[in-house]
Amino acid sequence: MQLERRSTTPRWLLLGAPVGAIAFTLLITSLLVAWAGAPVTRAYALLLEGGFGSRFAWTETLTRATPLILTGLAAAVAFRARLFNIGGEGQLYAGALAAVAVGGLHGGSGFDASPWLLFPLMMLAAALAGALLLLGPALAKSRLGVDEVVTTLLLNFIVLLFVSAMLDGPMKDASAMGWPQSVAIQDALQLGKLIERSRVHTGLLWSLAAALALWALLKHTTTGFEIRAVGANARAAAFAGMPVAAVQVKVALLSGALAGLAGAIEVAGRAGYVTLDMSPGYGYSGIVIAMLAALNPLGVVAAAIFVAGILVGADSMSRAVNVPTYIADVIVSVSLIAVLVATMFTQYRLRWR
Template structure:
């Protein structure tokens, strides 16, 4: 068996492979539900109802999708240039850390000035965190998969140290958490009496902005060229190392916005459980979207719906909510296979 590159696929074929991956995911998950002794149709109906069956469910799904859009965009940007950023979780916490450092009263500024300033600081923190692995890759040839993955643990331990030390809230009754950000640093709620906040709109704007950068700018062209063939790009005069560094700065900044939105828009302070794995799930989101920035929005809402719907399903159908994690992991595997089949043809000898 060998793989042969396919010619450019039609739009129908491009959409058919991801759709087939989603169908395969539900088939595999259905078999697991059957093994658990429940009806797949009843369970999936409960998942859909829990994710989109009411106003509250829809708003919760969009709220959960907000950080996934940011981390999905971060991964999509990096992977497009074949910069394997596995450290979106660390960059998320870096953004959250910058948010509480500047947003707890250090800068007495009005909201229209303070919020953009904190956003810029959060993006800078995430960008600088990924800059180190990018320089190690371009200057010394160090594998960025290892460095970015290890930075996740280093960053969480660093945040833990700060929350037990200088950033610990004296009014937090001993819990390892920071002080709450001031009202001027908080993102407004989009819908009264809900958790959906302005971060969702910022995420949508970011997705459109990244799409414009990827499709309409010189940097986007250089990123795609480096991702397709770095040696050919270098021969054509594209500064490959410089493009990788720029990609790292953009990717790290986008992931850090997830931490900013969670702190300033949802929780109000920094805790160790700020992220239940949004950085890692962003890899699944980006792959489901086939690295398309606009597709990241749909993929993030889909994945968020699975998690929100599974929480509701586990209370009614008696099936563990861990089925959501199995579905997301299966979706990643099937999407990888779908991408391979979309680009290559299998030849049997």
């Protein structure tokens, strides 16, 4: 038995691979649910009901999906150019910290500016923070051949330690009674509610607009063609005269900026300040979402809503049948492995000899 590369991939296989990966994931995790002593069918029904079964469930799912869409887009565009950005979590926190550094300059600091000026500056600072954080690994890869998987992954821990130092130091909120959190951004810089009596904010529209813009960029522009060409075969793209290193640097800036914006929108739309537990792994979940969507920006939206629904629904399932909420993390993790295997079989087939 050996793997043989496919000359062409059938459309049904491209569409069926993510579905098969999800089915396999649910099958594996059902064993864990049964092991916990809970009825599998009822547990999954509660999972779906908790994530999608009511107005409240949908609003919570969409709130959770907002940063996931952006981190999923960040991973998708980077992976399209064979730049494996594993640092979305660190870039999200860098963007959140930069947003508070700009949006929190008020009160006793003596800095007074119009929210119409301060809001775009806050978002720009967040995007720049995320972009510059990924620029270093991208340059190290293109100039020195350093593996970006290692550098971006390690940068996550460095950024979290830096955020911890800031929250216990210069950016600490003196009114938080010792709790490690940053100063809050101005009330005027908070994103408005998209749905009344819910936590869904207008950041969801930002995320959807980013997905549409990225799809148009990849589909209808010269830059998008270069990104796709470099991702398909970097050596062939270089032979055709494309600046491979420059393309990967552009992709790094775009990917990091999207992850940084996720942090800023999470601060402005939901939290209002930065804490170390602000993100329950949004950056890592973005990788799963990008793979579930087959790196398609529009597919990222659907995949992010699915993953968010799983995460939200796990809370309801846990309360009703006493299954640990960590089952949601298991579902997301197994999904990643299953999608990677399914993606492999869209490119290769098994041959018996």
